[in-house]
Amino acid sequence: MRSKNGSNKDADTLLDGIGPAFSRLRRHAPTGRKDFSRNLILNVVADGTAEMTVGAVAEELKVDPSVASRMVSDCIEQGLLLRAASQTDGRRTVLEITPEGQALRDEFARQQREAFERITADWEQTERLQFARLLLKYTEASTAYRKREATS
The missing domain is CATH 1.10.10.10 (Winged helix-like DNA-binding domain superfamily/Winged helix DNA-binding domain)
Known part of the structure; x- marks a missing residue:
């Protein structure tokens, strides 16, 4: 089933969970x-x-x-x-x-x-490394986005 913006409902649900997930990460810092x-x-x-x-x-x-x-x-x-x-x-x-x-x-x-x-002890090593790469990629893109927004 497609949502009103044409995307997959499961993808929307997954992406909608990102903000609360980041909030939980921050609250549960080591x-x-x-x-x-x-x-x-x-x-x-x-x-x-x-x-x-x-x-x-x-x-x-x-x-x-x-x-x-x-x-x-x-x-x-x-x-x-x-x-x-x-x-x-x-x-x-x-x-x-x-x-x-x-x-x-x-x-x-x-x-x-x-x-x-x-x-992540029970994750496959490839999953751990992929997640680490994607998280670093995300933070680099976030920094670049904030810089672009600040100059526009």
Whole structure:
């Protein structure tokens, strides 16, 4: 049976489940809430293509600047980030990951890989690798889409 937009009803049901599935993944991260927030901040700063400011972190995470400021301040207090003068505009303050922050980021990545391997332990290896490739492809396409939207 075809739906009103001409697609397969089973495909629509499958695709409609993606949003709630992403939400469940986020809620069941393999780290505690504080670690989850720190991991988000560290990844945003590390993945930034330009100098990262608190405002850029807020924009990337789609949160209020005061929320981003508290999250960044926590990372600074923990020695994971530091504030530095911008190399292009000395009046601006940018964020940099410390060696401790990079070590924690690496530890988060290790924990996430272990969780993925435990969760998918009964999958065929080809399924695990295919899912990993497609997830990475999806995140790269999502990043490219957001960049295109921001410039249009």
